[in-house]
Amino acid sequence: MHPAPSIILFTVASGLGYGLAIMLGLGLLDPQALATKVAHVLSLVLIGGGLVSSTLHLGNPRRAWRALSQWRSSWLSREGVMALATFVPLTLSATLALFAGRHSLALDLVGAVMAVATVWCTAMIYASLRTIEAWHTPLTPACYVAFSLAGGALLAAFFAALGGGEPRGPALAALLLLGIAWATKRAWKRRVTALVSATTPETATGLGSIGKVRLLERPHMTENYLTHEMGFRVARKHAAKLWLIAVGFGALLPGTALVVLLTGQGDALVITAAALACLGFVLGLLVERWLFFAEARHTVMNYYGG
Amino acid sequence: MTSLPSLPAPKKIGLVIDLDVCVGCHACVVNCKEWNTGGYGAALSDQQPYGADVSGAWLNRIHTFEVVPQGGEIVGEAGDARIVHFPKSCLHCEEAPCVTVCPTGASYKRAEDGIVLVDEDKCIGCGLCAWACPYGAREMDVAAGVMKKCTLCIDRIYNETFEEVDRVPACVRTCPANARHFGDFADPTSDVSRMVVARGGIDLMPEQGTRPVNKYLPPRPRTALADMASLPLAENTAGAKGFFAWLDGMLDRI
Ligand code: SF4
Ligand code: SF4
Numbered sequence A: 001m002h003p004a005p006s007i008i009l010f011t012v013a014s015g016l017g018y019g020l021a022i023m024l025g026l027g028l029l030d031p032q033a034l035a036t037k038v039a040h041v042l043s044l045v046l047i048g049g050g051l052v053s054s055t056l057h058l059g060n061p062r063r064a065w066r067a068l069s070q071w072r073s074s075w076l077s078r079e080g081v082m083a084l085a086t087f088v089p090l091t092l093s094a095t096l097a098l099f100a101g102r103h104s105l106a107l108d109l110v111g112a113v114m115a116v117a118t119v120w121c122t123a124m125i126y127a128s129l130r131t132i133e134a135w136h137t138p139l140t141p142a143c144y145v146a147f148s149l150a151g152g153a154l155l156a157a158f159f160a161a162l163g164g165g166e167p168r169g170p171a172l173a174a175l176l177l178l179g180i181a182w183a184t185k186r187a188w189k190r191r192v193t194a195l196v197s198a199t200t201p202e203t204a205t206g207l208g209s210i211g212k213v214r215l216l217e218r219p220h221m222t223e224n225y226l227t228h229e230m231g232f233r234v235a236r237k238h239a240a241k242l243w244l245i246a247v248g249f250g251a252l253l254p255g256t257a258l259v260v261l262l263t264g265q266g267d268a269l270v271i272t273a274a275a276l277a278c279l280g281f282v283l284g285l286l287v288e289r290w291l292f293f294a295e296a297r298h299t300v301m302n303y304y305g306g
Numbered sequence B: 001m002t003s004l005p006s007l008p009a010p011k012k013i014g015l016v017i018d019l020d021v022c023v024g025c026h027a028c029v030v031n032c033k034e035w036n037t038g039g040y041g042a043a044l045s046d047q048q049p050y051g052a053d054v055s056g057a058w059l060n061r062i063h064t065f066e067v068v069p070q071g072g073e074i075v076g077e078a079g080d081a082r083i084v085h086f087p088k089s090c091l092h093c094e095e096a097p098c099v100t101v102c103p104t105g106a107s108y109k110r111a112e113d114g115i116v117l118v119d120e121d122k123c124i125g126c127g128l129c130a131w132a133c134p135y136g137a138r139e140m141d142v143a144a145g146v147m148k149k150c151t152l153c154i155d156r157i158y159n160e161t162f163e164e165v166d167r168v169p170a171c172v173r174t175c176p177a178n179a180r181h182f183g184d185f186a187d188p189t190s191d192v193s194r195m196v197v198a199r200g201g202i203d204l205m206p207e208q209g210t211r212p213v214n215k216y217l218p219p220r221p222r223t224a225l226a227d228m229a230s231l232p233l234a235e236n237t238a239g240a241k242g243f244f245a246w247l248d249g250m251l252d253r254i
């Protein structure tokens, strides 16, 4: 699948934003502190920016409101509805923290649950597609939610280090969630590696009863919408390297930085470690998301010899 | 509404495509584009139509496959490999995944005859339906930013101003080999239903659970080249008669 930058940016940014909102909702940070107020704003900016970026790839963005209408059947519609609805408790929570310097437990919990649900819906857009077998598993939403939570905890640790509270709690949570997230992703990847596609050129053409089917000629000499959108393929050797980069930046670097943070002393060290952890995680996640799309094979490629 | 109709449609109209007959001439491809670029909705745009990297939206495309039986040789003429031209347009699936994923209600399946359509005034061009279709039957019109797909030529088949013979899809009407047939699959006595029974019509990608309405007729079995009784042998003149026997003798003598 074509790894569209707007979608990669959207899933990474909104995932981080919701994750941070959840951690704020769980009361990991002190609502009085300036850093916590900035964290609230950042979470809303990440979510909002992600949503705007997701409309960039639409052919007719000005009709985007229509996407709220089909929540009965469409995960994309459900995601849109949930994203908008979640803004309500999150904005109220942020307002409370910004202007009154306090939490409301009920509001925060509602916001946190809705944020998880929104990330779940985003992932279900992909997981519900039978045409892309690599995505068609409950592990896909599990990964999205786990990465969102891990990213949120990392950001929370960073803002705690900046004065939002005691950073060791969020850092410990981040370490744990990071482990869970990458373990889930590893299970996801193992499934993909072991996957034997049920759809082949033989089932796609119905000619399997005669013999082995091989594409002789494409419909047209040049590329088309389908080959652009679904024909993207990344060389296997690059994919392997990129996976290592994703794990290195997204798992090992933040993991090590968190251990340093938990064991080390001194504000400068804690802040640097937390910042490095966040930076590495975001980079790693961007690569992970790029691979999520670039490595996925669509059944239509059975008609295009890919 | 992007939920699928709950009741089975009283009519199930669609196409039968005969893979034994299709010669891969692309006439249906061209006529489909011609008809649909002038009729319903936005024109089917092309990008860089006169450039090197031309591309555009088509609702029907022909792929060509080589099918090699077990133990067969790859090279077409020498072995038993078969060339199969494979026309592909929307199959108007009964369990159309392209419809249920649509967030706007632009994609829908008509309850009365099962045709799957896009309401271009509602489509936001998100492209998700093209991702959901296993067959690649939907293509974005990049210029208009809306999704395009086969309409089963809805503006022809119910068009009372047309003569009866023209009230079929453009691709069916134009095919010089008669490889495409149009009809109602809900009626077991229709031509298309009978063809499917007689020739063992098949579903594409049954494992995807889409239950396509369109059916494909597989190529008929073919005699292997090696088993053919009278191969035209250029070297052997033993069976020559009459003038050719005389000519053969004369040429031998020269
Ligand atoms: S062939 Fe594709 S576009 Fe047509 S109804 Fe089936 S899934 Fe939808
Ligand atoms: S591209 Fe249009 S028809 Fe397809 S899913 Fe999006 S809104 Fe619906």
Ligand code: SF4
Residues within 6 Å of the ligand: B031, B032, B033, B035, B036, B059, B060, B089, B090, B149, B150, B151, B152, B153, B169, B170, B171, B172
């Ligand atoms: S039925 Fe009409 S729109 Fe569909 S492939 Fe044939 S000519 Fe094209």
